[in-house]
Amino acid sequence: MKPIWIVDDDQSIRFVLEKALAREQLPVRSFANPRDVLAALADDEPQVLVSDIRMPGGSGLELLAKVKERMPNLPVIIMTAYSDLDSAVSAFQGGAFEYLPKPFDLTKAVELIRRAVEESLREEVNDERGAPAPEILGQAPAMQDVFRAIGRLSQSNVTVLITGESGSGKELVARALHRHSPRGDLGSNGPFIAINTAAIPKDLLESELFGHERGAFTGAQTMRRGRFEQADGGTLFLDEIGDMPFDLQTRLLRVLSDGQFYRVGGHQPLRSNVRVIAATHQNLEQRVREGGFREDLFHRLNVIRLRLPPLRERNEDIPALARFFLQKSAKELGVEPKRITDDALERLKLFEFPGNVRQLENVCHWLTVMAPAQVIESKDLPPEFLGPVPAVSVNSLHVDPAETARALPQGGYSPQPAAPQPGNHAVPTPVMAAAAAPAGVAAAPSSSGEAPWLQDLETEAKRLLEAGSPEVWDLLTRQFEARLIRTALAITRGRRIEAAQKLGIGRNTITRKIQELALDD
Structure with missing residues (x-):
């Protein structure tokens, strides 16, 4: 991954962000003024640019305009201690990814930069904004x-x-x-x-x-x-x-x-x-x-x-449809297209959408107008999407293979994906997936009701905690994620998009995780 560039004349700000991003294992390069940034662009480029708005020798907004001319898809975060309306409006009109007022909470700043990195990686994997729109979207x-x-x-x-x-x-x-x-x-x-x-x-x-x-x-x-x-x-x-x-x-x-x-x-x-x-x-x-x-x-x-299946039977298509409709709404309204986080997309995937694709398009139009920032988070969704996640019964996931291609009279051909049984249609959790697996695929739960691997996890966590090992959470989480992704890639013979679909995560997420966990090495 390319480094994140920090531009600020305040050395303490650069130092704090450098250390925080280093802890997240994100590469960083710092600059004290816009002139040095423009010179560095001759032989290098950032993954994300984070710039102060007022600096000796140049303005962050001027830098934003010049960088966007060369790299229109680069996420740029504008920082400023002068939180006035004109600065915010100018930043967004110039195509800024987000506007970060000082003083900022460091954790939230790092989270924002992380989201910008994900957006940048997504653009590298598939530049949807430059690709011609297909007639009908659907991978399901x-x-x-x-x-x-x-x-x-x-x-x-x-x-x-x-x-x-x-x-x-x-x-x-x-x-x-x-x-x-x-x-x-x-x-x-x-x-x-x-x-x-x-x-x-x-x-x-x-x-x-x-x-x-x-x-x-x-x-x-x-x-x-x-x-x-x-x-x-x-x-x-x-x-x-x-x-x-x-x-x-x-x-x-x-x-x-x-x-x-x-x-x-x-x-x-x-x-x-x-x-x-x-x-x-x-x-x-x-x-x-x-x-x-x-x-x-x-x-x-x-x-x-x-x-034609309802949207709840093809919820894996919701992320692509949502991004397409956000682009379409922005073009119709003449504004900068908004981006949407993976968490918000997962929340959309859990919704029933009784109005199907038309309802999703209307939601994206509403978000283009009403979402307060350029990056749409879960909290920005309409109220009906913010309720508790519904439970899913294994029975609601029943599929009858005989219904997938029913022949009709007069030699008719009818693709008939099985309709789910009445009930909710949320994405199944790993526990439910294990419950629905055929005999011999998943280990049987122990007499306590827990799967054996959970007991093994508890034993290993206890050992590390008692030994005083540092960063136990990060260590076990990385091992867990690495094993999951390796297994999925083995099953799909290295096909990342298919592996992401099987794991129930976005393709940009699996790309980022592979890089973070060094699974390509």
């Missing part, structure tokens, strides 16, 4: 099933039914299906037309879909083309199809059957070459049984079904 197995299905469906223009809870991103999947459909008379070079059948009053929906002739009803001053005509040669996305009125379902079925329809008030049959993709959050089979949805229309739409 459930989303990988959806991606594979989109890839297979890219070879045809078959009708697709997308099911999933509100806010889970069904229209994004529909747009991806359109974009990757074959080019030609009917495909990605044609228009993509979307209509939410639940958002349009019943009396207007027919005209929206099929158009109307002049004078067909009061207010019809001119002829209007409907969505089927507008989508000719492309894709028509019918969102919330389960809410379509029953009588309109009959007209839709006729169009899907023979390709013909009439405008409202019209007498001349029209044809439209359209690929239909429908979506719903409802259980259409149940709607059919209740008489609210035509069975023949259901089978006409249900050629290929894609189930």
Whole structure:
């Protein structure tokens, strides 16, 4: 890791920070003025820059501007004994990572520098701000099933039914299906037309879909083309199809059957070459049984079904989604993107998100506006995220392999990640993971109810404490973390991201730990 640069004309400040960071095993390089920093940048660069704001021979804000020109992603922490509003605003407008007023609590200062280091390492591992945004984000197995299905469906223009809870991103999947459909008379070079059948009053929906002739009803001053005509040669996305009125379902079925329809008030049959993709959050089979949805229309739409998992079934995707939405919100508002700590991300991962991806996007927009600092911590999250962490039952983690790829009628393909049983969906703890492990994988607990390794840990801790060994906490923690990471890397054959996922930590965290514990050596 590159050193942390401290810039302050006060030698005592430099000395205190040097010693504190050395205890954290973080390399440090100190400077007394901005001129020396700019000269040093010719042949070296820092991991993090910590600078005073007022110094002889130059301003910290001027240094911030010059450093950001060369290294736009470098976290810069501005210190000052003059805690005025103008200085704080100027620091953040200049792209500062954080603003640290003097006198500061040393422990909090080191914690802030540590967070800046993590951010810097994250940028090195994956410069998300410079990379083009993917169509749909998702590393979870459930989303990988959806991606594979989109890839297979890219070879045809078959009708697709997308099911999933509100806010889970069904229209994004529909747009991806359109974009990757074959080019030609009917495909990605044609228009993509979307209509939410639940958002349009019943009396207007027919005209929206099929158009109307002049004078067909009061207010019809001119002829209007409907969505089927507008989508000719492309894709028509019918969102919330389960809410379509029953009588309109009959007209839709006729169009899907023979390709013909009439405008409202019209007498001349029209044809439209359209690929239909429908979506719903409802259980259409149940709607059919209740008489609210035509069975023949259901089978006409249900050629290929894609189930889009709710966010609680793919919570490992929350960190990437949150960072993406923070970048997106900042761009929309014209402000500097905010960063989010691993602790805050873990807190987000424990939330149910009944509103799914749309709710997470709204939360990130709220944080962009309301979070008090450039770095979002757990305490900055909205109140609903700050309650006690819910318990998790082993039963809620049940997965039925038979449900992962259910074949549908008419040769349909349906990636079906298993839905969790009712209950909470928090990340399992190591204790629960051990409880759910097959026989022979984990050692059985002793008669006292504790796992044997916990008793061994207690014995070793007692021995070290009684012997007066220094820094027992750090010693045992480092050994524990090193063994965990080595084991995970052995299982994943050195693949760090996969190892981090298995351990339930962020990829930037595992990268930092590998460096701290010298596991690369």
